[in-house]
Amino acid sequence: MWNKVQETVSFLKEKGISIPDFGIVLGTGLGNLVDTIDVKISIPYEEIPNFPISTVKGHQGELIFGVLGGKNVLAMRGRFHYYEGYTIQQVVFPIRVMKFIGIERLILSNASGGVNSSFKVGDIMLIDDHINMIPEHPLRGFNDERFGPRFVDLHEPYDLKMISLMEKTALHLNISLQKGTYLALQGPTFETPAEYRMVRNIGADAVGMSTVPEVIVAKHMSMKCLGLSVITDLGVEGLVEEVSHEEVQQVAKIAEKTVGKLVEQFIETF
Numbered sequence: 469m470w471n472k473v474q475e476t477v478s479f480l481k482e483k484g485i486s487i488p489d490f491g492i493v494l495g496t497g498l499g500n501l502v503d504t505i506d507v508k509i510s511i512p513y514e515e516i517p518n519f520p521i522s523t524v525k526g527h528q529g530e531l532i533f534g535v536l537g538g539k540n541v542l543a544m545r546g547r548f549h550y551y552e553g554y555t556i557q558q559v560v561f562p563i564r565v566m567k568f569i570g571i572e573r574l575i576l577s578n579a580s581g582g583v584n585s586s587f588k589v590g591d592i593m594l595i596d597d598h599i600n601m602i603p604e605h606p607l608r609g610f611n612d613e614r615f616g617p618r619f620v621d622l623h624e625p626y627d628l629k630m631i632s633l634m635e636k637t638a639l640h641l642n643i644s645l646q647k648g649t650y651l652a653l654q655g656p657t658f659e660t661p662a663e664y665r666m667v668r669n670i671g672a673d674a675v676g677m678s679t680v681p682e683v684i685v686a687k688h689m690s691m692k693c694l695g696l697s698v699i700t701d702l703g704v705e706g707l708v709e710e711v712s713h714e715e716v717q718q719v720a721k722i723a724e725k726t727v728g729k730l731v732e733q734f735i736e737t738f
Contacts, residue, residue: 469557469564470612472518476561477568479517480531484509487570489539490735491563491691495578495678496713496720498698499528499545501728509533513546520548520558531562537736542566549678551656556604560685564615567689573630574686575694575734577727579720580676581659581711582699583668584648589702590723591646592730594634595626595695598680599651599672606681607688616688625683627692634694637734643726648673650697652680658711664703674699696730698723 494501513519513529521529532543548559566574582591611618631647638645651667653659655677659667667675674697683693700719701711 470614473561473564473568476516476518476565480511480565480569483511485533485542485569486540488533488542489573490541491566491571491574492541492543492731493547493574493576493682494543494545495547495576496716498577498579498720498724498727500721500724501577501731502532502543502545504728504732505532505534505536505541505543507532507534518561520554520561537732537734539735539738541735542569542571547678547682549655550602550604550681551654551677556602556606556681560606560681563682563685564689567686567691571691573692573694574682575696575731576679576682577696577698578650578676578679579700579716580650580674580697581664581701581703582674583664583703584646584673585704587646587673587699587702587704589699589719591699592643592723592727593646593648593650593674593697593699594631595650595679595697596631596647597649598625598683599649599670600680600684602652602654602681606685616690620684620688622684622687625687625693626695630692630694633738634730634734637730637737641729641733643730646673646699650679650695651675653677658701659703661703665705667703668705675703696727698727
């Protein structure tokens with residue numbers, strides 16, 4: 469893994485990617501946030517050594533380097549998921565590359581199902597904690613100390629200072645934010661009514677199929693993380709409706725301009 473990461477980092481540096489101020493992971497339906505970036509370099513995943521290729525509709529699959537809010541950013545336009553058949557190490561590989569190209573702060577977005585009864589479709593949830601229920605752990609197996617320690621402290625998986633600044637940013641822009649715990653399941657099926665009930669009962673506010681492995685690995689390497697989740701469907705008590713990936717994308721697309729404003733202003737203010 470170490471050699472593969474260094475090979476990919478060297479390739480990206482040769483392409484002209486210098487040390488970015490922020491890494492950004494753009495999830496389902498949110499890839500068009502890249503439209504707000506002054507793009508300097510764009511590289512399709514298939515051209516990057518050791519990178520997987522996104523197979524999910526709505527994930528364009530390219531690495532973007534440019535300027536957003538006056539800062540240099542490196543953005544993944546499309547992420548990788550465990551349910552696609554990749555190993556969990558492949559899923560989190562780009563996060564390791566981001567760290568060793570010089571990124572210390574990571575912003576992640578996703579689409580999720582809301583189970584908090586105060587949520588509505590289209591809400592944006594600021595993630596303040598998570599529960600990992602993906603059946604493979606990204607740090608299982610041999611631990612290379614060059615990446616980080618064997619046992620990783622997760623008392624603050626999402627950086628409190630970044631959360632506070634995002635809340636102030638939303639207030640300044642008059643954008644309403646929810647806040648809560650995100651639970652990650654393997655997918656790719658959407659949850660059954662009983663599974664939504666389980667998610668609520670164990671203390672989560674939203675459920676999805678990504679983000680958590682990326683954050684675990686980021687924390688393994690002492691990166692600071694901020695997570696935003698667009699609530700694209702609901703699984704609240706007494707209301708579990710039919711949902712499709714297309715519907716999830718449609719809701720995320722409507723929300724993406726608001727998420728874009730938040731992220732751009734946040735980065736500019738930081």
